Amino acid sequence: MDDRKLEVLRAIVEDYVATQEPVGSKAVAQRHALGVSAATVRNDMAYLEEAGYIQQPHTSAGRIPTAKGYRLFVDRLGKIKPLSSAERRAVHRFLSEAIDLDDVVTRTVRLLAQLTHQVAVVQYPSLNRSSVRHLEIVAVTPTRLMIVMITDTGRVEQRYVEVPAELSEENVLELRRLANEQLQGRALADAPRIIANLASLARPELRDSAEALARVLRETVVARTEERLAVAGAANLTRAGNFFAGSMRPILEALEEEVVLMQLLGRADSNALLTVRIGDENEIDDFRETTVVAAGYGPGSVVGHMGVLGPTRMDYPGTIAAVRAVARYVSEILEQNR
Amino acid sequence: MDDRKLEVLRAIVEDYVATQEPVGSKAVAQRHALGVSAATVRNDMAYLEEAGYIQQPHTSAGRIPTAKGYRLFVDRLGKIKPLSSAERRAVHRFLSEAIDLDDVVTRTVRLLAQLTHQVAVVQYPSLNRSSVRHLEIVAVTPTRLMIVMITDTGRVEQRYVEVPAELSEENVLELRRLANEQLQGRALADAPRIIANLASLARPELRDSAEALARVLRETVVARTEERLAVAGAANLTRAGNFFAGSMRPILEALEEEVVLMQLLGRADSNALLTVRIGDENEIDDFRETTVVAAGYGPGSVVGHMGVLGPTRMDYPGTIAAVRAVARYVSEILEQNR
DNA sequence: TTTGGCACTCCCGGTCCGGGAGTGCCAGTC
DNA sequence: GACTGGCACTCCCGGACCGGGAGTGCCAAA
Numbered sequence: 001m002d003d004r005k006l007e008v009l010r011a012i013v014e015d016y017v018a019t020q021e022p023v024g025s026k027a028v029a030q031r032h033a034l035g036v037s038a039a040t041v042r043n044d045m046a047y048l049e050e051a052g053y054i055q056q057p058h059t060s061a062g063r064i065p066t067a068k069g070y071r072l073f074v075d076r077l078g079k080i081k082p083l084s085s086a087e088r089r090a091v092h093r094f095l096s097e098a099i100d101l102d103d104v105v106t107r108t109v110r111l112l113a114q115l116t117h118q119v120a121v122v123q124y125p126s127l128n129r130s131s132v133r134h135l136e137i138v139a140v141t142p143t144r145l146m147i148v149m150i151t152d153t154g155r156v157e158q159r160y161v162e163v164p165a166e167l168s169e170e171n172v173l174e175l176r177r178l179a180n181e182q183l184q185g186r187a188l189a190d191a192p193r194i195i196a197n198l199a200s201l202a203r204p205e206l207r208d209s210a211e212a213l214a215r216v217l218r219e220t221v222v223a224r225t226e227e228r229l230a231v232a233g234a235a236n237l238t239r240a241g242n243f244f245a246g247s248m249r250p251i252l253e254a255l256e257e258e259v260v261l262m263q264l265l266g267r268a269d270s271n272a273l274l275t276v277r278i279g280d281e282n283e284i285d286d287f288r289e290t291t292v293v294a295a296g297y298g299p300g301s302v303v304g305h306m307g308v309l310g311p312t313r314m315d316y317p318g319t320i321a322a323v324r325a326v327a328r329y330v331s332e333i334l335e336q337n338r
Numbered sequence: 339m340d341d342r343k344l345e346v347l348r349a350i351v352e353d354y355v356a357t358q359e360p361v362g363s364k365a366v367a368q369r370h371a372l373g374v375s376a377a378t379v380r381n382d383m384a385y386l387e388e389a390g391y392i393q394q395p396h397t398s399a400g401r402i403p404t405a406k407g408y409r410l411f412v413d414r415l416g417k418i419k420p421l422s423s424a425e426r427r428a429v430h431r432f433l434s435e436a437i438d439l440d441d442v443v444t445r446t447v448r449l450l451a452q453l454t455h456q457v458a459v460v461q462y463p464s465l466n467r468s469s470v471r472h473l474e475i476v477a478v479t480p481t482r483l484m485i486v487m488i489t490d491t492g493r494v495e496q497r498y499v500e501v502p503a504e505l506s507e508e509n510v511l512e513l514r515r516l517a518n519e520q521l522q523g524r525a526l527a528d529a530p531r532i533i534a535n536l537a538s539l540a541r542p543e544l545r546d547s548a549e550a551l552a553r554v555l556r557e558t559v560v561a562r563t564e565e566r567l568a569v570a571g572a573a574n575l576t577r578a579g580n581f582f583a584g585s586m587r588p589i590l591e592a593l594e595e596e597v598v599l600m601q602l603l604g605r606a607d608s609n610a611l612l613t614v615r616i617g618d619e620n621e622i623d624d625f626r627e628t629t630v631v632a633a634g635y636g637p638g639s640v641v642g643h644m645g646v647l648g649p650t651r652m653d654y655p656g657t658i659a660a661v662r663a664v665a666r667y668v669s670e671i672l673e674q675n676r
Numbered sequence: 677t678t679t680g681g682c683a684c685t686c687c688c689g690g691t692c693c694g695g696g697a698g699t700g701c702c703a704g705t706c
Numbered sequence: 707g708a709c710t711g712g713c714a715c716t717c718c719c720g721g722a723c724c725g726g727g728a729g730t731g732c733c734a735a736a
Contacts, residue, residue: 252573
């Protein structure tokens, strides 16, 4: 594969993304000073089509990139264009004004949508990748406790527990001490087995209450494997040429389905800093025309993912730069708050 | 205005909603046993058009209802058709499985979207219509407190406070006692002035801490006038004939704008149990083709609103019944949890 | 007041057609 | 051997045209 052929591919991708229209040999030859004539470009295009990087919507039309073409573009041709320093500053300022984790997530997702002009999705720090910073237990009524768990990522979960017998103030403190002693600083992934023998460590008269407490903790920590997600920028789906009405529906539906979104953002095991999944590389049928750019974030290790979702014909260099930059800033912020 | 003319209007509304197509005199005469001929119906239609209840998309087409026509239909013609008992049971079961307020709201909004096939919006119980059930203050570090406020509607808000000096455990308890003494059971709407002289009631050495506490409470309670909202069913916007791609964009945008949604759900002062705002009755330009059916909910008094949002050509009797029923069930649930 | 009849209007879908953009191929040139 | 200009060909696209159909408004008669 010739250098010039790559240049032709780049020209096609860039022009097509910019204009949303099939691009012909003449346009390529003229606008991208390749120093060759349209006829030569035509030969290269025939080659690229043969190799599966571009295709013709119909005979005697220009060419548009295939998923394979975009893939090559992303891997070898797209030089990521960093955010302007004005953008950087704006991102930084906007995110650093956040007052708590909810606020960080909300701001992040809006920011991503605005920067990329696509639909943005941000996963809250996953519980099973966080550890316990603090566990608070307070009696709301004598037989009803409220448990508040704060994780090292700033996420706060609260639940109620009904305990079988009235608890004195001292006993509540005792339970709290016990639970914190066992759980503080521990990864939530390890929590289940710690919780399992929590009750056995309690004084006999507190056994039943500790048992109830352990049950609720287990529910909160283990059974609650669902992830929380924030979405913004759905209106960007209607941008000119992004999607036609028919193909929008499954995407709008997916945006309300936690399971699908998590699958798109990236399976837990992926360790790559940033992944781009183009068209059918997302193994979901309705997303054959959709690209997902996703990144992990977190203080040190990855605790969650964020990303944007748009038509395969998107501005890859810009989108990738934006997602990467935002993920970094958010990680920094979480780091500071730790 | 003749009885039969009203029947003709009803027929037009019902047929148009069902078929999404302008309805002609012949169809009305045939399908709705009015006992008169098409020519007679034509005369009535001419009258209804003159009076502004229906209109012709173009000469020699059938008629479609105007906003004014829908209004008359809703006010005088639409007999609300109650949910089937199967639906009632399903609603009841689904909602009663909710484990906390978040869950109630999430389930409610999904349920509404599914029952009505429209976009559903549910406002979390408004803070300034709730009262304080309990206020918890715990020291996370010696100079950092976490405040957890639980309202009578089950909503939980938490915030951190940095206090100027280290606080002993007793002092924390003292602050907590003081805050609860003053605020418990009080309406949050009254809270600002109570908070204002909270510090003056504290013992001298706690003044500064109480001051900081008061400041955060004020922020949480007063400045945080934003409302939380949940949205579901955006994909319903793409239903055949609901909206064309062009008119969808402003609606999708509005769904992410708290201010606009609140305006649509109904201003705080409206005391009506259920309101239907048709087309330009919503005073927002982008919603001239949109109807909002909204209801207040709450244990006893209204603490929040919920509603659905769809094209003016919607199934009014069904939608109204669904919104009303769901609002009632949710109110019941909040009542039970109080 | 209602009805049947009738002329009229206008949309809709189909067909036809010419212009334009783009291609593939070929023969010629450097 | 690679590149280029020329040329015939293909196919989309938008506009014009047209006939059928649905619906209307009006009128005269019951």
